[in-house]
Amino acid sequence: MTGASLHRKNTNSGRPRTTFYGIKVRLESGEVGRVKEILE
Structure with missing residues (x-):
């Protein structure tokens, strides 16, 4: 739960x-396909 909150905070900050x-x-999570799309 804490990790999710931190992730949201960092997302708002736009940090790499x-x-x-x-x-x-x-x-x-096994969403390798989505990751490839983002990287491309």
């Missing part, structure tokens, strides 16, 4: 770390 964290979460 947030993007990496978001991709990491998607990888762990």
